[in-house]
Amino acid sequence: MSVHAPGTAPESSTAAIRHLAERGYEATTAEDLAAAVGMSRSTFFRRFGSKDDVVFADHDHALARLETALEDTTLAPADALVSATADVLRLLLRDPDAARLRFELMRLTPALRDRELVITHRYERVFTRYIREVQQPGTPAWVASTLGASLVAAHNAALRAWLRGRVTDAAAALAGDLRQLTSLYARWLTNDHDGTERRVLVAVYETAGSPESVLAAVAEQLRQ
Amino acid sequence: MSVHAPGTAPESSTAAIRHLAERGYEATTAEDLAAAVGMSRSTFFRRFGSKDDVVFADHDHALARLETALEDTTLAPADALVSATADVLRLLLRDPDAARLRFELMRLTPALRDRELVITHRYERVFTRYIREVQQPGTPAWVASTLGASLVAAHNAALRAWLRGRVTDAAAALAGDLRQLTSLYARWLTNDHDGTERRVLVAVYETAGSPESVLAAVAEQLRQ
């Protein structure tokens, strides 16, 4: 998993991505790429491991962040998943221009799209493992698998929407989607049948009112 | 997508898999493999495209079956997804010994596990496209993405459970799981709850949960 050089500067990988995007992925040899980032072919492979790993260099960072975030969180499981996933997206889009360049390169290069599937699968594994740890006893086995895959899929969908300019704050939009998604799985992520303190909210509303208006009133009550 | 030779006999690919499983994937060169299936190196690449595509040769068949099944179905969307996914698994496990051998090979070979992710992603795309076609108007965009990914994830989980001997009828067990999964998405796949009057909403929640999670749960109730 590209455990090659901990201290590889991120600017060299963005230089590599720029070079690949300009000249084309297939058209640039590993030697070209090494020269573009200012090192020999030997050390290029030592640092990045392979020609396509240089494109996904900072995924290692994001993945490590995700793992520690899920380990150290004090949030309820559903909230932890929502915020951790949104944080990953936020991290990947920290430099919007670099992100756009990277995904333009991937759009043009089938081999990199395939490689990305492998990379993102590592996130899925982390999610699934966490869910298996926190889920209620008796939860069916398929829950962790599908929810883990869903988190990655929602993340990717939000990313694509941002790339197409449909949303401006991709992480916030993603968090909204994920709150809905995790609410589908709420019964397996929260233990609402034990002695923890609970509160009851009763909202009476007219059928003429839209769900949104009811929701707004409920949100107002919750804020107090 | 290995559109190489439509008439490649399946027994030659199982012979190739057996050879790879016995001698090891990395240890067998393409020339060895070509000889093992009785052809020259040239024609081997012409027929299978690459060394690892030979392992996934029948996925092309299963994928084509899935596409036509979803196109021609008369079932309700949720049922169509359940039965089509179970059918894929049934097809892949039609020859149990060959399936076990194939997955034993994949267990030993990281490169093939990576490759499998790329292959199965094609199923995800087919599912997602179908869901987008049949979903109710106004369905949020994340639904098709996450449900498509979930179907593949549940399929893979059922396959792994079968490989570990936990279930005997993998397809039936998968169908059961998928019925539960699709029921989570029922409101976007069926239009059976229109015009019903609802006036009272009761939300029970833990004080430990964040306001956002409570809101999501309330929104979920409103939508039903």
Add this chain to the structure above:
DNA sequence: TCTTTCATGGAACGCAGTCCCATCCACGCC
């Protein structure tokens, strides 16, 4: 029988990734 077509085998090539070794530089030690 001649021709055309198509699948095959064979040979060469480009290039990714690995391995090995020589070099160089920054240390610490005497």
Add this chain to the structure above:
DNA sequence: GGCGTGGATGGGACTGCGTTCCATGAAAGA
């Protein structure tokens, strides 16, 4: 200052995948 030592680098050779091009042969058709 001289000197060994460890780690990072560069260079070159090597393996093996996948591609390309060409020659061959067999089957099909005129």
